Amino acid sequence: MNHRAQAALRERVKELTCLYGIATLSEQPGISSQEILQGIADLLPPAWQYPEIACGKVVFDDFAYMSPGAVEGAQRQSARIIVHGAERGDVEVAYSKTMPDLDEGPFLQEERKLIDTVASHIALIIERKQAEEERQKLQDQLRHADRLATIGQLAAGVAHELNEPLGSILGFAQLANKNPGVPKESSGDIQRIVNAALHAREVVKKLMLFSRQMPTRKEHVDLNKIVKEGLYFLESRASKSNIEITRSLASGVPLIFADQSQLYQVLVNLTVNAVQAMPDGGKLTLKTEACGGRVHLIVEDTGIGMSQEVLGKLFIPFFTTKDVNEGTGLGLSVVHGIVTSHGGTISVESEVGHGTRFTISLPSAGEKGADGGDN
Structure with a gap:
């Protein structure tokens, strides 16, 4: 195998290693989008021809994720991240030192294909994460609706069970308080019973409203x-x-x-x-x-x-x-x-x-x- 073929093979191995790393990273359970983007920025430099001077950067929604020791370089290569048809950021690899021109400045033609592929992978990862978050949100809403329905049924049952005894307590207390022979001290206590019963009745009314048991006009x-x-x-x-x-x-x-x-x-x-x-x-x-x-x-x-x-x-x-x-x-x-x-x-x-x-x-x-x- 000649020197050119060996060099091309090494570059191809580095590209595949980078893409495999991104795929593995995105499949980790519980990993956040921010952690994935930072991980991708770290994976970029070793995939380029001059890894010792390459700096990786991923910008998404105006927030930058940079590889360790990254600096701004005059020679850079970038690709846009397009999510659902909208530009959300870009992927960039820059060299901290000036290197001789090749296919695209100092960058190889294969590196252009790689950075475009990385940008596409990021877009797909973000779209999938957003879909997962939306699905989780819908599941949470369904669970919440189920809980509310259960509580509503319980509230309706409790309200109906309390209504009758509360009506009796309130009615007899008010009747007793109208008796002219009731001592003043007892009258005050009976009024407290009336007030407590009225408060309880309001709670029952709220329970019935919550459970949709009150007639609507x-x-x-x-x-x-x-x-x-x-x-x-x-x-x-x-x-x-x-x-x-x-x-x-x-x-x-x-x-x-x-x-x-x-x-x-x-x-x-x-x-x-x-x-x-x-x-x-x-x-x-x-x-x-x-x-x-x-x-x-x-x-x-x-x-x-x-x-x-x-x-x-x-x-x-x-x-x-x-x-x-x-x-x-x-x-x-x-x-x-x-x-x-x-x-x-x-x-x-x-x-x-x-x-x-x-x-x-x-x-x-x-x-x-x-x-x-x-x-």
């Missing part, structure tokens, strides 16, 4: 009117807590086909949460908007905000960050259930120390509401 309703009526009862509580309420209700907001009492429940839950998130006072803003055949309700506060961890659990039933006796952890689950049952969506933006913003989007019924808004 949908009609054409005006969201502006619901907001105004809801704020009428909230303003006194807010003023005592040193909270300023600002409202911006768009005029001509279309009607929505919804259960008025359930939407009122949504408004109450969101505004009460907002007030509780501002123990030292603050600003509560309520807005209505109409856009693209949908009506939006925005509830925003300047309270303590929430971490990303809390945001991830926000709509999970019985999850709460409040103290014992301050919340059941069902309020936002009920809100989510009501909104989705009306064909709507709910999104949350929050940052610790910078408040929270809930945006509810509901399909409009087409007709404009009679309430003129604030504008």
Whole structure:
């Protein structure tokens, strides 16, 4: 075998070693995309004709992964990384010293084919990783939906079992308290029983709303009117807590086909949460908007905000960050259930120390509401 053939064989072995290394790297269980890209950058220099002066670099989504000791060189060879038709970065090999020209500057024709192949492999790896992540996300959503369905069935059963004894407790306690012969001390105790029963009944009602057991009566309703009526009862509580309420209700907001009492429940839950998130006072803003055949309700506060961890659990039933006796952890689950049952969506933006913003989007019924808004 002559010298030229031997040199060509060595180059081919280096190319295959690089590609085999990339394939092995991408098949490692649990390895992240970032670790794969760094590993590929490390595999590049030994595959080129002058490995001792070759520097490998992979740039993806504006983040660079470089081989050890990599420096910028005047002589470089690169290939674009195209993922789903969009350019996301490039692969580059540079020489730290100037070398004589060959096929493409100092680079071999085979090295051009290799760097193009590496860029294609990276694109395929990223596409596969994204597909795996999307599949995992869908599986998590399905598991979450199954858990919610199970909890909903349990909640419905518990609610029905509690309703009758609670009604008896409340009825007899109220009846006993009307007896003129009841001592004053006993009357106070009976009133505590009444209050506790009423609280328990509200919990049962939330359980039934969450499990969709409450009857729904949908009609054409005006969201502006619901907001105004809801704020009428909230303003006194807010003023005592040193909270300023600002409202911006768009005029001509279309009607929505919804259960008025359930939407009122949504408004109450969101505004009460907002007030509780501002123990030292603050600003509560309520807005209505109409856009693209949908009506939006925005509830925003300047309270303590929430971490990303809390945001991830926000709509999970019985999850709460409040103290014992301050919340059941069902309020936002009920809100989510009501909104989705009306064909709507709910999104949350929050940052610790910078408040929270809930945006509810509901399909409009087409007709404009009679309430003129604030504008």
